Amino acid sequence: MCIQQPDIQGSGYRCAYQLDLRNLVSNQMQMRFDGHLGFHGGLVSEKDITIGLNRELKEEINLDEKFFVTDEDYLFSHVETSNKLCLHFYGKKVTKEEFEAIEKDVFTAKDFGKETMGLIRVPMFTMDDGYHGLPAFLNNCFVGDSKNQLLNFILITNLMSPEEMNMVLENSRKGHLKHSH
Numbered sequence: 001m002c003i004q005q006p007d008i009q010g011s012g013y014r015c016a017y018q019l020d021l022r023n024l025v026s027n028q029m030q031m032r033f034d035g036h037l038g039f040h041g042g043l044v045s046e047k048d049i050t051i052g053l054n055r056e057l058k059e060e061i062n063l064d065e066k067f068f069v070t071d072e073d074y075l076f077s078h079v080e081t082s083n084k085l086c087l088h089f090y091g092k093k094v095t096k097e098e099f100e101a102i103e104k105d106v107f108t109a110k111d112f113g114k115e116t117m118g119l120i121r122v123p124m125f126t127m128d129d130g131y132h133g134l135p136a137f138l139n140n141c142f143v144g145d146s147k148n149q150l151l152n153f154i155l156i157t158n159l160m161s162p163e164e165m166n167m168v169l170e171n172s173r174k175g176h177l178k179h180s181h
Contacts, residue, residue: 027122027159028099029150030060033115036143040116053090060116062109067092067102075156080145089149091157122150124159126168131175138172 032038040060044052050069057063073090080087094102106112106119126133138147151169154160160168 027124027150027153028103029120029122029146031117031120032143033117034143036141036146037120038143038146039149049088058110060109060111061102061119062105062107062112063102064105067094067098076152078145078152083144087145087149089153091153124154126171130171131178135168135172135175138168139175 029037030040040057044056046052046055050071054063054065054068057069069090069092073092075089075091077086077088079085103119106116109116123133123137126135138151142150151165155162155165
């Protein structure tokens with residue numbers, strides 16, 4: 001989920017808030033209207049960040065209020081200087097059944113088919129060939145800094161160790177070279 005907020009205290013920077021819904025085996029991203037993978041998002045004008053974030057989640061994926069984001073779901077922030085954005089990332093842990101219910105609700109969301117073209121499960125595995133699964137997924141076209149945000153999320157939440165992540169990234173690079181011919 002990515003939500004942009006107007007200028008912070010005259011700095012020229014806007015804030016963006018992002019959410020990754022996950023259970024033990026799945027992370028959720030979206031196919032955007034422009035063909036890129038990213039997190040759900042939009043402009044936030046509300047003073048309370050989580051109110052704006054939850055409004056956007058309701059519009060884009062029809063998120064049930066029982067799954068709304070709280071301050072406790074905050075994970076990390078970083079600045080994207082090229083777009084003058086301060087990005088804040090949130091993660092929400094849910095059960096497999098809750099994750100599947102959230103996926104089904106997206107089809108009735110206000111913005112489905114306009115901003116959100118579909119949900120994407122991030123493959124949190126590598127197949128025996130060392131490339132298919134997450135390494136191949138990382139060679140998709142991501143909007144902005146979404147790929148780095150996904151990698152940071154995976155590391156911060158200990159879904160992979162740094163050593164495992166390095167192996168995935170190396171296999172992604174090697175596999176891309178091998179499979180792009």
